[in-house]
Amino acid sequence: MQFKLPELGYNFNALEPAMGAKTVEIHYTKHHAGYLNNLNNFLKDLSQFDKMSTTDLMKNLDNVPSKILASFKNNLGGYANHNIFWRGLATGTTLSGTFKIALENAFGSIENFKTELAQAAATKFGSGWAWLVLTQQNELKIVTTTNQDSPLMGDKYANASGYPIIGIDVWEHAYYLDYQNRRAEYLENYFSILNWDEAARRFETKAE
Numbered sequence: 001m002q003f004k005l006p007e008l009g010y011n012f013n014a015l016e017p018a019m020g021a022k023t024v025e026i027h028y029t030k031h032h033a034g035y036l037n038n039l040n041n042f043l044k045d046l047s048q049f050d051k052m053s054t055t056d057l058m059k060n061l062d063n064v065p066s067k068i069l070a071s072f073k074n075n076l077g078g079y080a081n082h083n084i085f086w087r088g089l090a091t092g093t094t095l096s097g098t099f100k101i102a103l104e105n106a107f108g109s110i111e112n113f114k115t116e117l118a119q120a121a122a123t124k125f126g127s128g129w130a131w132l133v134l135t136q137q138n139e140l141k142i143v144t145t146t147n148q149d150s151p152l153m154g155d156k157y158a159n160a161s162g163y164p165i166i167g168i169d170v171w172e173h174a175y176y177l178d179y180q181n182r183r184a185e186y187l188e189n190y191f192s193i194l195n196w197d198e199a200a201r202r203f204e205t206k207a208e
């Protein structure tokens with residue numbers, strides 16, 4: 001198997017009350033694992049992609065057979081996006097340093113940044129993601145993607161591009177058990193479990 005489920009690094013209940021243990025457990029062991037298994041199954045028949053990272057795969061979507069492209073893309077994005085999502089959650093981290101300054105420069109203030117990100121996530125119609133990305137011009141920007149599209153797939157495949165710093169899952173499975181239809185409340189509480197250290201690491205290193 002080319003890919004595996006990453007360690008969460010925390011217990012299912014670690015993010016309560018913002019994100020309940022049952023939500024984390026089902027999201028991780030069913031949804032994330034489902035995308036992973038489907039992706040690995042596709043890759044068994046695609047030897048040209050041996051040893052490629054998920055980011056490399058996203059840059060090679062032109063080379064995926066067209067009859068499986070839609071499903072391959074969905075499962076690749078679903079696997080990779082959730083890797084970013086889980087690492088991007090924690091309790092007790094704080095925003096500081098060069099990343100904080102860069103956010104203030106880009107959005108005027110941290111409060112304004114949070115408002116804009118939450119707004120983009122709240123108004124994303126249907127299932128998808130809201131992202132803070134670093135553009136090729138090294139600018140911090142908020143974008144959204146549909147379904148499991150990733151900004152790493154680029155404009156052609158995701159109608160968005162950039163290197164993800166923060167990714168918020170706004171599929172109902174991410175919040176329904178805890179918040180039912182109240183997506184805005186999920187987003188409000190999301191900031192209390194945002195892993196600022198991981199976001200800063202991604203901003204500084206642009207590494208997976």
Ligand code: MN
Pocket residue numbers: 027031082169171173174
């Ligand atoms: Mn999800």
